[in-house]
Amino acid sequence: MTAEDLVAFAESLARIAATGGGATALAAQLARRTGVGVLVEDAQWRRLAAAGPAAGVPGTVRDLLAAAAAPTPSIQRLMDGRAGRALSIRAGEAHLGYLSIFPSDPSQQPADGEFDTLEHAMRLTASAIALELARGPAGGRGSPRTFWEQLEARAYHDATAARDDAAARGIVLATHYVAIDIEPEGIGETRVAAARAEVRSLAREAFHSGEADLGALERGASLLFFVPCNREIDAANARTAAALLPRGLAKRAEHLRIGGGVGNRVPLLSLHRSIEQAAAALAIARRIFGTGRVAVYDDLGAYPLLLEGAATPALQEFARRTLAPLRAYDEKHQTELERTLKRYFAARQNVKVAAAELNVHRHTVLYRLRQINEICSCTLDDIHDQLTFRMAVAIDALNG
């Protein structure tokens, strides 16, 4: 792109933003002017927009980034020989998501440096999307929703500014908050809105506080609640109320299932930390414990650490290498050793429970465990071997 092209492109982005075009329209403009595939994701890896040739655009770039846990302001190359670039969408210090571009034809490897010429266009688009994300869909200042989004985006530099802004909007703030991320599960597209309304209504009752306003945001399929917790007991009660939510909801609407995560109690300006923890707890709960459960970040022990590192090649390789003998044996002999091992761990090493879940006799489970010991040259009763296998199973699950 020449300098003139860039100026024209910047003006077109400004026009789109001024007329209310959101991330989707901005991404489409980038795709139109450059001919590449474009993907926009938020900070929780939820797809906000996709544009241009769809063939080369993956579901997410989460697993294709070398340092997914620590977004940088510079443009990143993708891993695994994948053609494409990703750029953190930022508002000040806050990381709001990723803008990624991909070649129009995934079978053709683009010439080296081709993407680099698009760097300025990417940066301009990311800035425009950042403004849109920070401002929020309600548009402009004045709505309570915008306040919570700004807080999430770390737009306030000190608590006084946040409090003044909240007061101007009629929001009563607490000193501390707990973020709770709730997501309806197993719901068809057509019923998502109704499910969300039901969840919102129940959650508002469950997390109601007489001392300060409850914050709420929608993020893709998720509902984020910011529960005021001036004291530790308020946080404890918020955690308990969140854990009881799936059952309470099932009583109201039998078909409705939810999963969720609960972050730690944090000071107002650190709300983003609690939000990240809630999202991590939700991801862990779903991948490790299955659906229909609200997990508390602090109760997840080592899992958050594993989740942070689960995408790193060393850990992935460790999990693959550890489970490889079982997978090879299962494939060759049509057995279920890997599934048996996972059920056995999930059942807290209770052979009877594992057998019931696998629909086999407990002697079969014992036989399979002996087979696992032989094939992997390990002793599952040994705590060191157990640690190795438990970690491998956990990393494997966390990688989805």
Place this chain on the structure above:
Amino acid sequence: MHSTDSGYKRPAAKRDALKIAKERNVRFVRLVFADILGVSKNVSIPAGELDAALDGRVTFDGGSIDGFVRGEELDMVLRPDPSTFALYPWASGDGTEARLLCDISMPDGSPFEGCPRTTLKRAVEESRATLPDAAAGLEVEFYLFESHESEYGSTRTADVGSYFDFSANDRGEDARNAIVAALQSMGVAVASAHHEHGPGQHEIDFAAGTLLEAADNLLTLRTIAKHVAARYGLDATFMPKPLEDRAGSGLHVDFRMEAPEAELDDLTLYFVGGLLAHAPAATAICNATVNSYKRLVAAWDAPIYTVWSQRSANALVRVPPARPPSHVEIRSPDPACNPYLALAVLLRAGIDGIACRTLPGDPLTGSTYELSERDRHERGIGTLPKSLRQAIVELDRDRVVRAALGDHVYHAFRDAKLAEYERYRRAVHPWEHRAYLRLY
């Protein structure tokens, strides 16, 4: 009729009571009821009047009973509960004596608002929609002291035993066993009995039953223990804190809740939340003497904070770790309380917790005595009242506990207790003589 563990068959109907009275040659029947302070009162009738009594045709002068005064409505009617008919395990001079526990009604047959037993029945009835089968077991602690002719008795103990001790030459143990045997002969289901912390201190645990049975059992125990202990040259006392440097006597209430397993977790949590939220006001009823507050100090595992735990021995509410939770134990009441009123307010407090979905915070681990003020603030932990006066102030503020009592009981109880506190406040105590008489 229904039976208890001892094989005793409780009469379920008037016909059964009359039959037993005839078969066992009963000469006198005591119609027993509790006044508003929980003290047993009785009207004794010849066995020939039992039929009339069971029909509710025995009246008494309510004006002479604490808390029953109500202007011109002085003739109260005793309404015996036939299922409580039991023979006393001792023979009076003229033959066998029996008792019947009674509700009190107005001359027109309507329930008397000031009757503690009726108050508990009402609380149970109002809670039935939420907890249809609420039950409770009681753990009752008491002291056995050497009998003494003095006006107030003595505090000299007959043994030096301690918690769960087994002593072959202990009159206290013999007396306690005799008390248990007497209770069983009257159809009271005793789960266990053992020596407690203090020398001369014992505990008798009742098996879980309906809340009304639990309260009836405590009323029965207080009467039986005094009679039986006297035969061993001992005085039984349910005074909450008879000795300054020994453990006080508590009354632990184990609530058992029947509910589908999936709901029990939530129900238990909310019930605990309600108990903790209303504990300061309920203290006025559960710890109803000025002496009660000398037990509620940071020693001998007495609860002092509104906190729950799974293992801590000195938390106010304990929910032993089990899935689903098996019972909720509240540890602050003492055995000098009016058990009908205490169970009524505790039940309604728990039910209010369920209705309002009151969460109790996280369970505490460790000793509550080590909590700093900052810790308590952060965890939302309150303090139980430190005096009867303070407890009455809390009672005045709590609409749920007051509603559980009803207006009549609330006002009568409050007036009686304020008067008691005032008498105590004006009295000059021996400690003051020791501390000040020579000093100033």
